[in-house]
Amino acid sequence: MLARFNAIIQKSPAKGGWTYVVWPDSAAFFGTRARVKVRASAMGEPFESSFMPLGDGNHKLPLTGDLLKRIGRSVEEDVEILVLERI
Numbered sequence: 001m002l003a004r005f006n007a008i009i010q011k012s013p014a015k016g017g018w019t020y021v022v023w024p025d026s027a028a029f030f031g032t033r034a035r036v037k038v039r040a041s042a043m044g045e046p047f048e049s050s051f052m053p054l055g056d057g058n059h060k061l062p063l064t065g066d067l068l069k070r071i072g073r074s075v076e077e078d079v080e081i082l083v084l085e086r087i
Contacts, residue, residue, distance in 0.1 A: 003029060003083040009063065011075045018062050021079060026051055026059040030086070033057070039085040043071040048087070 007021035027033045036051040036059065047067050051059035061081065073079050 001082050001084055002086065004080065005083075006078055006080050009068070009073060009075050009077055009079055010060075018060070019065070019068065019075060020052075020060040020062045021081060022054070022058050022060050023051065023081070024058055027053070027057045030059075037087045038083050039087055041082045041084060042067060042079050043073065045071050046084070 005023055007023065009019060009021055011017055011019045030036045030051070033053045033055070035053060037048070038051060039046065039048050040061070041047065042063060045067060047064070049062055051061050053059055063079075068074060071079065
């Protein structure tokens, strides 16, 4: 495991917008403001995704609807994310 953080699940207000969590200061952790592909887990459920830069030193990590169903979480709820591996 590389890192662990808790975040509130957010959803973009735009039509078809992404559901995601934001990791504060992620650019400092990864050493880049670019996209970072990872293997991670949410509440113990493994998945692969990419941290997407927000331009302010933070990244958002998209969470699919399927993943949210598997972990029993929805928008505005807290979720524990483990960053397992950078790929």
